[in-house]
Amino acid sequence: MLDFKGKNVLVTGSTRGIGKAIALSFAKHGANVIITGREKSAAEVLAKNIENEFGVKAFGINLDLSGDIESPFKEIVDWSGGKIDVLVNNAGITKDTLFIRMKQEDWDSVINTNLTGTFKITQSVAKLMIKQRYGRIINISSIIGFIGNVGQVNYATTKAGLIGFTKSLAKELASRNITVNAVAPGFIETDMTANLPADIVESYLKQIPLGRFGKPEDVANVVLFLASDMASYITGETIHVNGGMF
Ligand code: NAD
Numbered sequence: 001m002l003d004f005k006g007k008n009v010l011v012t013g014s015t016r017g018i019g020k021a022i023a024l025s026f027a028k029h030g031a032n033v034i035i036t037g038r039e040k041s042a043a044e045v046l047a048k049n050i051e052n053e054f055g056v057k058a059f060g061i062n063l064d065l066s067g068d069i070e071s072p073f074k075e076i077v078d079w080s081g082g083k084i085d086v087l088v089n090n091a092g093i094t095k096d097t098l099f100i101r102m103k104q105e106d107w108d109s110v111i112n113t114n115l116t117g118t119f120k121i122t123q124s125v126a127k128l129m130i131k132q133r134y135g136r137i138i139n140i141s142s143i144i145g146f147i148g149n150v151g152q153v154n155y156a157t158t159k160a161g162l163i164g165f166t167k168s169l170a171k172e173l174a175s176r177n178i179t180v181n182a183v184a185p186g187f188i189e190t191d192m193t194a195n196l197p198a199d200i201v202e203s204y205l206k207q208i209p210l211g212r213f214g215k216p217e218d219v220a221n222v223v224l225f226l227a228s229d230m231a232s233y234i235t236g237e238t239i240h241v242n243g244g245m246f
Pocket of ligand 1: 013014015017018036037038039063065066067092093113117140141143185186187188189190191192193
């Protein structure tokens with residue numbers, strides 16, 4: 001049931017962290033993958049390595065979701081023949097600061113990448129999925145969208161927003177055999193959490209019943225499940241991957 005042979009999977013922000021783990025996992029299970037991020041060479045190198053290691057097709061391209069995506073998206077369509085079966089909206093940024101000191105640029109940049117960027121790429125991909133009457137869209141939200149966090153009003157707003165986005169889009173696209181779901185990770189070991197002060201890490205660990213931060217693969221496993229035939233009757237849903245924290 002976890003066989004993605006012949007499927008084309010686009011993962012945004014897949015040059016490192018959770019996105020990279022998701023792309024590697026899909027490739028391991030036979031999918032052709034499109035690696036995107038803000039670093040062209042990192043995307044190209046990873047795509048080459050994936051082709052060598054897993055014998056699938058892989059395409060690496062610079063796709064900055066905070067800018068104009070038209071031209072990179074055209075390249076993706078050319079490469080994939082316009083067939084994208086799975087879209088994982090993973091790219092996301094933080095710009096942490098207390099709300100009272102938050103500059104509008106801190107607000108705008110997080111909204112632009114995490115929400116507006118997701119809107120743009122999803123609309124482009126959904127047009128292809130509607131034509132082929134098949135698709136799986138998986139949005140990476142966050143526990144912070146559910147419980148909030150000091151210094152992350154901008155980020156929490158986007159991650160909560162992705163839940164409304166997921167539920168509404170699921171209803172719009174269901175009749176076209178396209179499911180739309182979300183995964184809400186807790187604290188996962190990536191660059192995003194690498195520089196947390198030790199006392200903060202300790203206080204989070206006390207709140208996680210399973211007693212550890214998650215690994216990117218813990219998130220990837222759930223994404224693959226949602227993209228698989230095992231999840232064909234699930235849409236508009238959010239699955240939490242947080243060690244029991246929420
Ligand atoms: P990361 O910082 O390690 O990687 C982020 C990826 O997104 C990178 O590949 C980067 O190039 C890409 N990216 C950033 N801005 C972009 C833009 N404008 N256009 C295109 N790509 C862009 O982060 P991560 O920890 O792997 O997080 C991945 C996703 O998971 C994010 O949406 C994040 O909010 C979410 N998340 C992470 C955690 C965690 O604890 N690490 C927890 C909950 C949710």
